[in-house]
Amino acid sequence: MLNFFKLNRESKSSRSHPLLTISAIGQARWTSRRYDRLAEEGYRKNVIAYRCIKEIAQNAATIPWIVYDRDRELSDHPLCALLNKPNPQMGSAQFFESVYTFHQISGNAYIEAVRADEESGPRELWSLRPDRMKVLPSKSGLPAAYEYTVAGQSTRWTLDPLTGTGEILHFKSFHPLDDWYGQGVLESALSSIDQHNSASAWNQALLQNAARPSGALVYSPKEGPAILSEDQIRRLRHDLEEQFEGSANAGRPLLLEGGLQWQSMSLSPADMDWTEGRDRVAREIALAFGVPPQLIGLPESQTYNNYKEARLAFYEETILPLAYGLRDALNTWLVPMFMKNGLRIDLDLDGVSALSPRREALWDRISKADFLTLEEKRQALGYSV
Numbered sequence: 001m002l003n004f005f006k007l008n009r010e011s012k013s014s015r016s017h018p019l020l021t022i023s024a025i026g027q028a029r030w031t032s033r034r035y036d037r038l039a040e041e042g043y044r045k046n047v048i049a050y051r052c053i054k055e056i057a058q059n060a061a062t063i064p065w066i067v068y069d070r071d072r073e074l075s076d077h078p079l080c081a082l083l084n085k086p087n088p089q090m091g092s093a094q095f096f097e098s099v100y101t102f103h104q105i106s107g108n109a110y111i112e113a114v115r116a117d118e119e120s121g122p123r124e125l126w127s128l129r130p131d132r133m134k135v136l137p138s139k140s141g142l143p144a145a146y147e148y149t150v151a152g153q154s155t156r157w158t159l160d161p162l163t164g165t166g167e168i169l170h171f172k173s174f175h176p177l178d179d180w181y182g183q184g185v186l187e188s189a190l191s192s193i194d195q196h197n198s199a200s201a202w203n204q205a206l207l208q209n210a211a212r213p214s215g216a217l218v219y220s221p222k223e224g225p226a227i228l229s230e231d232q233i234r235r236l237r238h239d240l241e242e243q244f245e246g247s248a249n250a251g252r253p254l255l256l257e258g259g260l261q262w263q264s265m266s267l268s269p270a271d272m273d274w275t276e277g278r279d280r281v282a283r284e285i286a287l288a289f290g291v292p293p294q295l296i297g298l299p300e301s302q303t304y305n306n307y308k309e310a311r312l313a314f315y316e317e318t319i320l321p322l323a324y325g326l327r328d329a330l331n332t333w334l335v336p337m338f339m340k341n342g343l344r345i346d347l348d349l350d351g352v353s354a355l356s357p358r359r360e361a362l363w364d365r366i367s368k369a370d371f372l373t374l375e376e377k378r379q380a381l382g383y384s385v
Contacts (some may be wrong), residue, residue, distance in 0.1 A: 033185065035106050036130040042186040043105055046193045048282045049186060050069045052289035053104045059315070060323045061096035064348035069340070078121050079338055079345065086125035088113075098127040100322065103171060104289070106130040107182030110146070111169040112157075113337065121338040128168075133182045135170075143180070146170070171326055171332045189288035192281050262371040290318035313356040323347055 042049040065083045067074045074080060086095040103109040108130040113122035128148055136143030142164035147156045158167035158382075161309050172182030186193070279298055286293045292310040346354055348353055366372070 038184060038186040038190065039105055041197060042193050046197055046285070048196060048285045048296065049189065049193050049289070052286055052291045053101055055291055055295060055314075056104055056289060056322065057097045057100035057320060060100050060319050062095045063319075063323055064351045065092070066346050066348045067325070068160065068344050068346060070342040079335070079343065082122060082125065083345065088124070093126060095125065099171065099326070102127065102130050102321075103173065103182075103184070105184050105186050107173040107175060107184035107187070108133075109171040111171065113167045113169070113334065115167070115337065119339070122334065137180070143170070165333060169329060171329050185289050189285050192284040196278060196281045196285065199281065290314070308357065312357055315352065315354050316358070
C-alpha cells in the first residue's frame with residue numbers, strides 16, 4: 001500500500017524538472033562568486049545601497065508575527081516562542097534582519113532549523129551566509145542536499161527526495177538564468193553602484209588637490225634650451241608633491257624659479273558639477289531597491305507629496321511583498337514541523353505605524369457600509385465574530 005502511494009506521488013512530479021540536472025547531476029552548484037564583490041562594493045562601500053538595504057531589512061524585520069490555530073490567535077505556542085527568539089544569540093528583529101539582508105545582497109537566504117528529533121518542532125533557527133552554501137542537485141530536479149562549508153569543514157543536510165524539504169529553507173528571489181539560485185537586487189544595481197563609487201573616489205581625489213587640477217608650469221627661459229633636464233623635472237615634481245598638493249597646502253604660494261610661469265587650468269563650474277550626476281545615479285540605485293529617494297535623504301526627490309505617502313508606498317510596494325514571500329515560505333517549510341493541522345503564521349500589520357493611513361481608510365469605508373451588519377464588519381476587518 002505504501003509503495004502504491006509512493007508511485008502515485010512520483011507519477012505526478014514535473015516532467016521538466018529532471019532536465020535541469022542533465023548537465024549538473026553530481027556536481028555542486030555554488031552561489032555566484034560575485035557575492036563577495038556585491039557585498040564589498042555595494043553593501044560595505046556604497047552609502048546609498050547600504051541605506052536602501054538597511055531600510056528594507058530593518059522595516060521588514062520589525063513587522064510582528066502572529067500564530068493562528070485556524071482562526072484562533074495563539075500566544076503560548078512553541079512556534080510563538082521560536083519566532084520571538086529564534087536562537088540564544090538573536091531576537092526576532094535581529095534574526096529576520098539578517099535573513100532579509102542576505103536576500104537583498106545575493107537573492108538567497110538560508111535558514112537552518114535545529115530540532116531534537118523528527119517528532120518535535122524546531123528549537124532554534126539560524127541564518128546562514130549564502131556564499132558558504134552550495135546546492136547538490138538530484139535526479140528529480142529538486143535539491144538533493146545543501147552543503148555548508150567554513151574553513152574547509154563542511155556540514156550537509158539531505159532533503160526529502162519527493163518534496164525537496166528538509167532542515168534548510170532556501171528563500172530566494174527569481175532568477176531568469178539560474179535554476180538553483182536567486183538574483184539579488186545588488187546585481188541589477190551594480191553598474192550604478194560602480195558609477196556612484198567612482199564619483200565619490202573622484203571627488204575625494206579632487207578635494208585633495210584643492211578642488212582644481214594643479215595647472216601647468218610653463219618653462220620659457222630668456223636664453224638657453226627651452227627643455228628641462230630629467231633631474232630638473234624629477235626635482236620639480238617632488239617639490240610640488242611635497243609642498244603644494246593636498247588640502248593642507250591649499251592656497252599656499254608657489255615660488256617659481258627663473259623661466260617658470262604658472263598657467264591656471266581650473267575646472268569650469270559645469271565641470272565641477274559632479275553632484276547632479278552622482279544624485280542621478282543614487283536615484284537609480286534607490287529605484288532598483290524600490291526605496292523612495294526622499295526616504296534616504298536625496299535632494300529634489302519629491303515624487304510624493306509628503307514623507308507619509310512615501311513611507312506608505314514603500315511598505316505597500318517593497319516591504320510587504322518581501323515579507324509575504326517569507327511568510328509563505330515559513331508556512332510551507334516551518335509550520336508542518338510542529339505536526340498540527342490548522343496551524344499557520346501571518347503578519348501583524350496592525351502593529352505597523354506606516355500603514356495607519358491604509359487602516360484608517362479601510363475602517364472608515366467599512367464603518368460607512370450600512371448594508372453590513374456589525375458581525376460582518378468585524379469579519380471584514382479581520383476580527384473574530
